[in-house]
Amino acid sequence: MSALSGGPCVVCRRRDDGVAIRIGKDLHWSCMDHIHLTKKALEMPRQQFDVYEHEAMEEAMNKAADRLEGFGTSDLFQMDEMQAHAFFRGVLDDFGDTLEDKLEKFEPQF
Numbered sequence: 001m002s003a004l005s006g007g008p009c010v011v012c013r014r015r016d017d018g019v020a021i022r023i024g025k026d027l028h029w030s031c032m033d034h035i036h037l038t039k040k041a042l043e044m045p046r047q048q049f050d051v052y053e054h055e056a057m058e059e060a061m062n063k064a065a066d067r068l069e070g071f072g073t074s075d076l077f078q079m080d081e082m083q084a085h086a087f088f089r090g091v092l093d094d095f096g097d098t099l100e101d102k103l104e105k106f107e108p109q110f
Contacts, residue, residue, distance in 0.1 A: 010038045012096025037103045044106060056098035063094045
């Protein structure tokens with residue numbers, strides 16, 4: 001692990017906390033909440049991670065529609081700055097939470 005900062009968390013795509021896992025020559029960054037899942041995500045078959053990532057994006061998009069309903073508009077330009085921040089933070093959190101849940105349940109085949 002490294003104490004530098006260099007990119008978004010592998011799992012939630014939010015900020016890293018200066019924690020990296022080295023695999024080969026590459027550093028892969030993590031936030032503190034996902035250190036335990038970063039190595040698991042990186043070692044799983046790429047195709048499986050892509051499926052989980054796609055499913056997380058789909059779920060975040062579905063929840064985004066509900067979130068827009070809560071704001072009473074589907075027009076992002078009608079939102080004030082606080083609403084827009086809350087909307088996009090929610091979408092990002094929904095994506096990260098769903099991907100985290102899927103990775104937690106993943107059991108590698110040996």
